[in-house]
Amino acid sequence: MLDNDVRIWDIEEERMVAKFDVPGVIIEGLAFLDNTSLLIYGSGGTLQLRNWKNHDVIRRFEGHEDAVYSCATSPDRTMLVTGSSHGGVHVWDVASGRLLVTLKRPHPDGKEETWSVAWSPDGKRLATGFATGTVQIWPLFA
Numbered sequence: 001m002l003d004n005d006v007r008i009w010d011i012e013e014e015r016m017v018a019k020f021d022v023p024g025v026i027i028e029g030l031a032f033l034d035n036t037s038l039l040i041y042g043s044g045g046t047l048q049l050r051n052w053k054n055h056d057v058i059r060r061f062e063g064h065e066d067a068v069y070s071c072a073t074s075p076d077r078t079m080l081v082t083g084s085s086h087g088g089v090h091v092w093d094v095a096s097g098r099l100l101v102t103l104k105r106p107h108p109d110g111k112e113e114t115w116s117v118a119w120s121p122d123g124k125r126l127a128t129g130f131a132t133g134t135v136q137i138w139p140l141f142a
Contacts, residue, residue, distance in 0.1 A: 029071040042068025075123045083114030
């Protein structure tokens with residue numbers, strides 16, 4: 001049963017440390033921005049940067065045409081990459097919420113769902129996993 005709650009757990013102490021409601025949405029992608037209190041989550045075509053301690057919404061990232069399936073922050077926490085059901089891979093500036101680049105992989109029917117995204121440890125490449133089982137490495141910054 002879906003209850004639209006986000007729960008933050010302390011694994012070592014085996015207890016929930018925070019809970020907040022996100023009414024009317026299903027959260028499809030989720031990532032921590034830092035080691036303190038910032039969380040990014042995607043629902044529908046919108047992402048939100050939220051303080052999970054006080055529940056404040058800090059920023060919205062808008063630009064996806066459909067559901068955001070995955071998100072990950074860059075190693076230096078300045079950028080966010082997102083993958084979606086329409087196949088687009090978006091790279092965002094976290095501080096401003098500005099869309100920096102959209103990456104599209106050619107596909108016969110023009111659409112391929114992006115199920116997973118990840119940064120390389122040096123932040124210069126992205127790995128994306130698609131619904132077809134294909135993995136693509138994207139060089140970003142040479």
